[in-house]
Amino acid sequence: MSSMTEYKCPSCGSTLAFDPEKGKLLCDACSNEYDVDAIKAFTKASENEENHERKHFNWSEYKKAKENEKPLEGVNVYVCQSCGASIEADENTVATKCPYCDSNVIMTDKVSGSLTPNAIIPFKIKPNDLPQLIKDYCKGKRLIPKGFFDENKIGRLQGLYVPFWLFDCHADGEAAYMATRVIITRQGRYDCYTTSYYLLEREGDVMFKNIPVDAGMKIDNDLMDSIEPFDFNELEEFEKAYLSGFLAESFDTDPDTEIERASDRMKTTMINSLRQSAMGYNTITQKSGNINIDSADVKYVLLPVYFLNCTYNGQNYRYAINGQTGKIVGELPISKKKCAAYFGAVAAGVFAAVFAVLQFLL
Amino acid sequence: MKKIIACLLSCVFITAFGCTCFAGQGKPSWFPEDLETFEDFHDENAPRIVDEADVLSDDEEQTLLEKINDITDATGFDLVIYTTPTSYDYGSDRALLARDFYQFNGYGYDEEYSGSVFMICFEEGNRGWESQGCGLVRQYFTEENINALDDYIDSDMRNGNYYEAMLTYTDKLSELYSNGTLVYEEDNTVFNIIVAAVLALIIAAIVTKVLYSGMKKVKIATNADLYIVPGSEHIRVSRDHFLYIHTRRVLRENNSNKGGSTFSGGSSSGGRSFSGGGRSF
Numbered sequence: 342m343s344s345m346t347e348y349k350c351p352s353c354g355s356t357l358a359f360d361p362e363k364g365k366l367l368c369d370a371c372s373n374e375y376d377v378d379a380i381k382a383f384t385k386a387s388e389n390e391e392n393h394e395r396k397h398f399n400w401s402e403y404k405k406a407k408e409n410e411k412p413l414e415g416v417n418v419y420v421c422q423s424c425g426a427s428i429e430a431d432e433n434t435v436a437t438k439c440p441y442c443d444s445n446v447i448m449t450d451k452v453s454g455s456l457t458p459n460a461i462i463p464f465k466i467k468p469n470d471l472p473q474l475i476k477d478y479c480k481g482k483r484l485i486p487k488g489f490f491d492e493n494k495i496g497r498l499q500g501l502y503v504p505f506w507l508f509d510c511h512a513d514g515e516a517a518y519m520a521t522r523v524i525i526t527r528q529g530r531y532d533c534y535t536t537s538y539y540l541l542e543r544e545g546d547v548m549f550k551n552i553p554v555d556a557g558m559k560i561d562n563d564l565m566d567s568i569e570p571f572d573f574n575e576l577e578e579f580e581k582a583y584l585s586g587f588l589a590e591s592f593d594t595d596p597d598t599e600i601e602r603a604s605d606r607m608k609t610t611m612i613n614s615l616r617q618s619a620m621g622y623n624t625i626t627q628k629s630g631n632i633n634i635d636s637a638d639v640k641y642v643l644l645p646v647y648f649l650n651c652t653y654n655g656q657n658y659r660y661a662i663n664g665q666t667g668k669i670v671g672e673l674p675i676s677k678k679k680c681a682a683y684f685g686a687v688a689a690g691v692f693a694a695v696f697a698v699l700q701f702l703l
Numbered sequence: 704m705k706k707i708i709a710c711l712l713s714c715v716f717i718t719a720f721g722c723t724c725f726a727g728q729g730k731p732s733w734f735p736e737d738l739e740t741f742e743d744f745h746d747e748n749a750p751r752i753v754d755e756a757d758v759l760s761d762d763e764e765q766t767l768l769e770k771i772n773d774i775t776d777a778t779g780f781d782l783v784i785y786t787t788p789t790s791y792d793y794g795s796d797r798a799l800l801a802r803d804f805y806q807f808n809g810y811g812y813d814e815e816y817s818g819s820v821f822m823i824c825f826e827e828g829n830r831g832w833e834s835q836g837c838g839l840v841r842q843y844f845t846e847e848n849i850n851a852l853d854d855y856i857d858s859d860m861r862n863g864n865y866y867e868a869m870l871t872y873t874d875k876l877s878e879l880y881s882n883g884t885l886v887y888e889e890d891n892t893v894f895n896i897i898v899a900a901v902l903a904l905i906i907a908a909i910v911t912k913v914l915y916s917g918m919k920k921v922k923i924a925t926n927a928d929l930y931i932v933p934g935s936e937h938i939r940v941s942r943d944h945f946l947y948i949h950t951r952r953v954l955r956e957n958n959s960n961k962g963g964s965t966f967s968g969g970s971s972s973g974g975r976s977f978s979g980g981g982r983s984f
Contacts, residue, residue, distance in 0.1 A: 544940035
């Protein structure tokens with residue numbers, strides 16, 4: 342059996358859940374609130390844990406350890422410390438709820454030792470705020486089918502700590518551009534267009550910090566890209582207590598592979614940066630470019646995301662909500678009737694106005 | 704004796720030559736000697752075609768005269784066509800020359816001397832034509848109608864087809880008196896419907912596209928602009944090399960041949976009110 346942790350209330354023994362608003366662990370049974378550090382110390386003392394030296398995630402060490410380890414099986418089995426039930430979870434599950442007694446459980450072996458995340462952004466958006474956020478998101482979206490986001494669907498929200506790689510990189514590059522400068526003069530009856538052609542050479546470098554790339558294969562990359570940005574000034578030292586009450590997953594991708602996604606973004610920014618240094622021309626087109634990326638550092642962090650799944654007309658729609666900023670992303674269904682109605686109304690209005698102006702005023 | 708005769712002959716030649724040279728100066732023969740005592744009059748026998756510049760043949764004059772008579776019979780308005788090789792001492796004020804010619808030669812049949820004069824001046828450096836209307840004709844000689852009238856004859860006048868221009872002038876003048884205008888509003892209803900429909904479809908498509916794009920917010924991030932370390936951007940090399948130059952000349956559209964009409968409303972030297980306009984060529 343793999344090991345796991347539950348944070349218990351010192352007063353009544355019920356499981357505790359992390360409250361994003363107060364930044365403390367709350368007991369639903371006796372309404373007591375506890376600081377994270379206090380509960381951590383209490384739990385440690387209760388379990389008589391060995392005083393492990395805190396280690397942070399290091400990719401190189403992890404790779405070495407992985408080579409010597411037995412490969413993990415697809416499913417791990419845990420025992421709920423509240424009710425004794427067996428809990429099966431896949432190899433990437435870090436935190437979940439016991440399906441029998443609904444206790445919040447954390448798979449300690451997934452977030453300890455060399456697997457300890459470097460940092461975490463705790464949830465700031467409360468689950469109670471989500472219905473209003475979703476209603477605000479729908480405002481102005483005139484083509485949504487009526488009743489798509491009703492109360493029943495809003496209830497099925499999952500708060501999940503998503504694993505991310507944060508890359509700190511140095512980009513160095515060079516580019517060449519063809520540019521023109523046009524001067525128009527009058528010579529007698531002629532307009533003269535004098536075009537001067539230039540070759541522009543630019544070389545430079547730039548530092549990037551905390552470029553996020555999600556480290557979970559099961560999660561859509563475009564969904565995670567779209568909920569950016571996170572405010573990484575609010576990154577906290579990782580504590581297991583933050584996971585209590587939420588689901589969490591560990592990484593199942595390789596940063597050596599995922600850096601390609603970060604590299605593409607950095608190259609685009611670098612090329613644009615070099616181009617913007619060329620000024621005073623009428624046209625600038627890229628002729629060649631070569632950008633090199635040095636990966637200085639990679640961090641393994643957990644970032645807060647709510648997920649909402651809705652079904653409409655037999656199609657599944659998935660939405661992600663940034664658990665720190667409240668930004669909502671996802672593709673909304675289009676009501677064809679509303680689309681046709683708006684098109685017709687705008688066309689009729691513009692036609693009447695334009696025809697009246699042309700016919701009677703001009 | 705021979706010397707005296709030679710001297711006298713020289714004087715005659717010089718005087719004749721001087722008269723020729725200075726023929727353009729001074730008042731025309733029909734101008735009243737004393738303007739203050741001048742009284743308006745009707746002269747039904749005054750020629751309605753006065754071709755001092757001698758640009759019309761006898762047959763052409765006859766044809767034009769018949770047209771003039773037709774107009775007069777139909778409307779009661781007088782019409783006279785006047786060509787002159789000089790503007791006398793009117794200088795560039797061809798409009799005044801035309802008005803004075805009409806008044807001081809007794810044109811106009813009714814009490815208000817209603818009618819018009821079409822004058823062409825061929826003085827070098829001052830070539831142009833004028834249409835001036837008097838009496839009831841003034842209401843027809845609006846700026847729009849004068850412009851339209853001049854547009855019809857502009858091409859013939861500039862190409863030296865003066866007779867054809869005069870024929871067109873008389874035809875259009877007759878049309879002007881019949882219809883009250885030479886400026887007709889085109890019925891653009893069908894065109895307006897098409898333009899309004901196309902604009903409506905384009906704008907509706909743009910608005911719907913904007914609403915549609917607001918529903919699709921998920922996309923892969925393509926740049927890392929938000930993650931640049933402030934102050935870390937450094938351009939090491941910045942070189943601009945001049946390669947070559949290319950010049951293209953485009954002829955501008957020449958509008959100098961398309962002269963717009965100069966519309967003028969004013970009085971003759973005798974104080975009669977006129978309205979009309981003309982162009983240079």
